[in-house]
Amino acid sequence: MGIAEPAAPPESRTGRVEMHGVEKRFGRTVALAGVDFDLEENEIHALLGENGAGKTTLMNVLYGLIRPDAGSISIGGSPIRPRNPEDAIEAGVGMVHQHFKLVPTLTVAENMVLGERGGPMLSRRRLASISAQLSELGERYGLEVDPRARVWQLSVGEQQRVEILRALYRKAKILILDEPTATLTPIEIERMFPKLRLLADEGASIVFITHHLEEVVRWADRITVLRHGERVGTLAPRETTTPELARMMVGRDVTLMRVVAGERILADDDEGAPAAGKPATDGGIREVLAVDGLNARGDRGVPALRDLSFSVAAGEILAIAGVEGNGQPELEEALFGLRHAKAGTVELEGRDLTRAEPDERLRAGLALVPSDRYRRGVIRDLTVAENLVLDRIGDPPFSTRRGIDRSAVSEHARALISKYSIQVSGPEQRAGTLSGGNAQRLVLARTLSRELRCLIAAQPTRGLDVGAIEFVWEQLAAARDRGVAIVLISTDLDEVISLADRCSVIYRGRFVASWAREELDHEQLGLAMGGAANGAANRDRERARTEEVG
């Protein structure tokens, strides 16, 4: 793309976007292999694909965050080559990232001003006028939020509104939403799309990135499907069906679809005879982990977990479902001794671990697959082999009286690399170079090769592609079948439904609903994640409908 002319002046700018032959490589992997994409005015266009299909990369190119290796872009008919977000914003592009790009300690109004050009001073009066402007915009599009509130005080849904407001404040005509529904409750989702429709009717062009088929069919005007960095096709919802879209997205008839349909892929009984520890003979339930009245505070000192009580038996998966931001990281940390419990107890096989350090919990048979695998799971600067012994370097055979036995470490690594199919050049490869899927395989390999009584798996498939997701699920199911008690903390409904033996929903740090597997229902679960207790589900659904109408 050799065009460097400036974008059309703002007045004549329209929201039509055309992208041709966009290519992008990261090292050896091809993220985009010559993708075409076009966006009309007044349109809601869904960009559909699996994790790693290149959806976000494509939109990051449009937003100037990534420079393509080849290809051309035009906005409103004039060619543009955004080198950074500033150029893109100038050309009328606004982006709402999946993980919001807001500064939590600043107010909503201050977040608007950030990066904006203008005089050096920022008086109170200027901020007040921005606040007024925001209130007006918010009222017009149903995106009300207090401009003077600090962002960290807002709910996830409100923060998303702030992001959309910011794009509007910046006079964006083209609005990109990256996985806008991933962090919202079903009710919030029901409220969001009509607002987008209103915006589109007023002249905006909207792209939303997703992998949820139902949303696409219900809300999009057109759908573009990407797979492995290539465009599979662009079509209108009425021309297609969800199974067809799924096939386009994955490239085959997918096992995952069975999962989505609620059928368990993983209950294979020929996995082997029940391992020791599974109460196969007595038939009674053997409680492994018992949590009673757990309370903990979040990083800002506000209560994050309130009186959580639950227990998990051997050979059982308890899913703790919930939308992001309802205490999941705190729960994960409190269960594993990484966060101080204000009150309550955690017991493993009758042994009180409430005050135990992580290493004591590990020795007692508790282990954690952390939600943030690069922050807590692997150490990037160490090798794969070293990462596989992080938790046992002091034990034989890795440490002897003469020190660390490197050959034992590397032998152990070779065995786990092949058993868990970790794609590496060798045990000495640096862990920082692993893809997300491989990093997670490494974490699972290390964790599941322990002598386990209970496993806490927090968001174990977040950000992984289908192959890796399947692998993780299989491993968790296999561990369950071996008699391990598993606490699965997940925001992913499909994951919960396909793996859970029992499920509780966490909302604002409390359990609001619990079901056994047989009673588990997609819709009920979705409602509860929005805070509706079991009985109140119907009432809440009604309210959602009336609000949608109004």
Add this chain to the structure above:
Amino acid sequence: MTAAAAAVGRLPLESRRVKAIAASLAAVLLALIVGGLLMMIAGGEPISAYGALIDGAIGSPAALGQTLKLVVPFTIIGLGLALAFRGRVYNIGAEGQMFMGALAGGALAILLPVGFGPLLIALAIAAGVLGGAAWGSIVGVLRARWGVNEVITSLLLNFVAILGFTYVVRRPLREPGAPDLQGRAIQESAALPTIPDLYIHIGIFAAIALVPIAAWVIGRTSFGFRVSMLGYNAEAAQTAGVRSRRMIIQLMLISGGLAGLAGAFQILGVAGRLDPGISQGYGFTAIVVALLGRLSAIGVLLAAVFVAILQSGGQAMSVIEGLPYAIVLAIPGVFVVFLLIADRLARG
């Protein structure tokens, strides 16, 4: 996995090591060039000045002994700091910890009525280690318990330690009748034996023996491995069962204890009395030594020798060539900055 892929995976590690060494050498060279420039600024002639410096540092047994006297504290303190820095515990209070070790060891060597020399020496050295470790532990506890920044606390405690030392020397343990500020001499039996001809006390053997021990601890023990885990990623380390708080305190105890050991050696082997002049900022120089040695044990030894040659030869240079002694103080600082840059560029 193909052989080619395996080769690609392994190559970077090898070439990275080569690059790192090249970067160190480049930094040495650059720093020496800047040192030469400083000499020229000061009106000297670099080649002959460096010649005088080298000669003054290792040209005679006595000169060599003077240099080795510096190698001892630089190495001992540098090893402790290297270990602490590996765990990202930035103890810059070695100067104060050294004075506290000197005070504890020296007081014992003056006051303890033990006639048997080796026992007295052993007790005094133990007191020195404990004194330094205790002083360091204040910093460790504050950081581990409440997350108070250890760089600032350890630095501030330097001033307090030195003032405490000064007080003791000025009041309770002052040498009666001495013209200027001087503490009392230690009992004769507490003096460390010296190697004849070289005039260097036997602490040098301790310093040299500590190098392979430190190398083993750093590279071959699970403790050393866990320290690296803590340094690379404290949260992942904690999740894998490393008790970070305890380890922070341990690292402060070790680095403080080693600084205290160096302080005790200065009293028992060099000054022979409680003397505020036992350190010309050696605790700070040891930071340079640890950084230049890239936090490895053998690197610390090499860096300690290098810096000791600079400082001990610097005296001779300043007398013979009439150049400011402070040139040799400036070179290590320049050196560290170059090393940081070269290191980074080598990593790409």
Add this chain to the structure above:
Amino acid sequence: MDWSEVIGPGALVVLISSGVAFAMPMALAAVGETVAERSGVLNLGLEGMLLSGAFVAFVVAYYVGSVALGTAAGIAIGVVLGALMAFLSVTLKTEQIINGIAIVLLATGLTAFLFEKIFGGEQRPTITGLSDVEIPLLASIPGIGEILFDQNVLFYVSFALAIGVAILLARTRFGLAVRAVGESPAAADAMAVSVGRIRWMALLICGGMAGLGGAVLVLGQLNLFETNVSGGRGWIAIALVIFGRWNPLLVLGGAFLFGFTNALQIRVQAVSGGISSSFPYEVFAALPYLVTLAVMVAATVLARRDAMPAALGVPFRKEAGA
């Protein structure tokens, strides 16, 4: 001893007045450090910047005979060291703590060398100090007038600058960007704020303020230079930033409180007989460091942790790829 000599009427005004003057170098450096830390860079080179500023300012003032030029030169060398810190920490992204220590070592070594070179063996060369300037009317306000409006020119300039920086942080677009970059650089980056540029500028400001602090120390207060004249003031300034919860006005206030404590200490020491007194003077001398330590610990333990910029000390790397 007679306490009225310390805190009696009259004595107290002198005490506060000298405390405020004493605090100024630290206050300037601390306010500068606040800007750097709010942008996410922990600048531990502050002591080196202060020392270099003091040295260069002194040399220029000594030879040129102009306090103004000396001050400008002090600021300039501070900015240069700020640039070095920025180059290492922001551009090369090397470990900030080590960069800071390296800068202190560099400055200590180089100033020692140049001092010896320029002044030969002279221990404490002196210059004529600035005389105090009474601000008409204001200086006649009892108490306050004497404390704030009967100081030297540098004092007024410094005070205005410190307040100016506080305003810069709170009420300008640049200040907003600084706060954003220190709190969540990724968000700021996505909003087209250049994280690198903002951090560079913050460090240049910090260096300049520390350099000015050094100039004020030797030209407006001590009127002499000696090796390591900064004497840990830069480190104390860093502790004051923590004490002031990264709020420039609180930091400024903390510096003055500290200055007052120190003036009190010196006064008590003098009144109680100094070095010949039976009470160890070392206790007084250690007091500033112990007080700093105590308040810093107290501030860290008692205050809410979230006052600390979330990205402090963490180099910013753009997320690569999708």
